[in-house]
Amino acid sequence: MSLSVESVYHIIKNKYKLTLIAGKKGLNRAISWIYYTEDSSTIEYIRGGELAITLGVNFERQQDNKGDESENLTQFLKTYIDNFEKHSASGLIINTGKYIHEIPQKIIVLCDELSFPLFTMPWEIHTIDVMQEVGNMLATDRQNAFSVENFFYTAIFTPGSLDPNQILNTPFHDAKEFAVVLLEIEMGRFNNDIEQIKRYVTFSFNPKLSLPVNSYAGFVHNQKVIYILKENFEKSAYEIARIAANDKYFYGKKTSLSDSCKNQQELPDMYNHALYAMELTDSVNSVGRYDSLGFFKILVEVKNRKVLEQMYEDTLGKLNVFAEDKRADYLKTLELYLKYGGNIQKISDENANHRNTVVYRIRKIEETLGTDLSDGDTRSLVQTALYIKKFLNRKL
Numbered sequence: 001m002s003l004s005v006e007s008v009y010h011i012i013k014n015k016y017k018l019t020l021i022a023g024k025k026g027l028n029r030a031i032s033w034i035y036y037t038e039d040s041s042t043i044e045y046i047r048g049g050e051l052a053i054t055l056g057v058n059f060e061r062q063q064d065n066k067g068d069e070s071e072n073l074t075q076f077l078k079t080y081i082d083n084f085e086k087h088s089a090s091g092l093i094i095n096t097g098k099y100i101h102e103i104p105q106k107i108i109v110l111c112d113e114l115s116f117p118l119f120t121m122p123w124e125i126h127t128i129d130v131m132q133e134v135g136n137m138l139a140t141d142r143q144n145a146f147s148v149e150n151f152f153y154t155a156i157f158t159p160g161s162l163d164p165n166q167i168l169n170t171p172f173h174d175a176k177e178f179a180v181v182l183l184e185i186e187m188g189r190f191n192n193d194i195e196q197i198k199r200y201v202t203f204s205f206n207p208k209l210s211l212p213v214n215s216y217a218g219f220v221h222n223q224k225v226i227y228i229l230k231e232n233f234e235k236s237a238y239e240i241a242r243i244a245a246n247d248k249y250f251y252g253k254k255t256s257l258s259d260s261c262k263n264q265q266e267l268p269d270m271y272n273h274a275l276y277a278m279e280l281t282d283s284v285n286s287v288g289r290y291d292s293l294g295f296f297k298i299l300v301e302v303k304n305r306k307v308l309e310q311m312y313e314d315t316l317g318k319l320n321v322f323a324e325d326k327r328a329d330y331l332k333t334l335e336l337y338l339k340y341g342g343n344i345q346k347i348s349d350e351n352a353n354h355r356n357t358v359v360y361r362i363r364k365i366e367e368t369l370g371t372d373l374s375d376g377d378t379r380s381l382v383q384t385a386l387y388i389k390k391f392l393n394r395k396l
């Protein structure tokens with residue numbers, strides 16, 4: 001959660017006579033800080049999320065009296081706005097009246113196309129007053145956001161030191177349920193810079209989400225963005241996945257959703273459930289859901305992995321006598337045999353093998369294991385062993 005352009009605008013617009021003239025669709029952009037500039041060449045040094053403010057001093061200095069003033073102003077402002085958009089600024093306030101009198105229509109159209117909020121403010125308003133008030137608001141908001149994130153970090157990773165009453169001072173004070181969404185991070189896309197990741201998520205990624213700003217909290221930890229939700233769990237998870245699928249840093253990465261819980265003391269379990277859902281589902285650009293894990297939900301609750309390893313060994317361990325490639329073929333055939341209820345033709349078609357090859361493999365498996373795959377109890381045991389193998393092979 002972070003203070004949005006819209007929130008700041010509604011708080012200060014009357015006091016400082018701000019007028020929104022373009023970019024209304026971008027009002028949900030998050031603000032990192034207030035930034036004063038009169039030189040477009042310095043914009044490359046901003047870090048994203050800045051709400052910029054300018055008087056247009058350099059326009060008067062650069063103005064060519066022989067040229068068309070309107071066209072010159074259009075090009076002047078376009079350079080600013082293109083650079084601001086390139087570097088993920090959150091908006092621009094122009095203090096009009098002395099150096100810049102009227103905003104060209106082409107600039108209004110450009111900002112609407114970019115969903116880049118553009119404001120005007122009359123000359124009698126002092127920019128320093130606006131900067132001071134907005135700066136104070138952002139500092140307070142940052143402290144509040146840190147408190148919320150710190151509360152949920154503690155709830156998940158160090159629950160023994162959690163004070164449950166602290167939630168009463170957060171936007172989650174009225175939450176009836178909680179759920180966890182995880183978004184996978186590929187560190188290399190951010191040059192392994194954790195601060196860059198945090199800023200990008202807060203000021204570029206999250207503002208794209210069509211979610212109420214106080215319906216979630218998020219922080220970065222252990223190569224994942226961790227979101228805590230208090231409502232519309234499934235819809236919110238799919239919205240995060242939708243934005244990630246089209247994002248230059250998160251495309252092709254997994255998103256997962258836990259089940260829900262009634263209080264924050266259960267959040268460590270929800271986090272683990274979301275981890276299991278991420279690791280046990282193969283789809284990317286969608287949502288791996290804990291409630292869709294089926295039999296794996298039982299396996300994840302077995303705390304002693306040696307029990308699972310021994311069960312697999314007792315059931316299918318004898319197949320280890322075969323070379324790795326042949327064993328893989330036998331296990332794939334066995335998996336399809338159970339999937340299709342012993343239908344040899346379907347197994348043959350999916351595995352691109354001759355029917356006789358499938359029949360040979362099944363007979364060889366039965367001989368090696370000393371079992372009869374036509375027996376229902378045996379099939380159930382073998383299916384469980386295959387689930388265990390898949391489970392143990394994941395990074396859990």
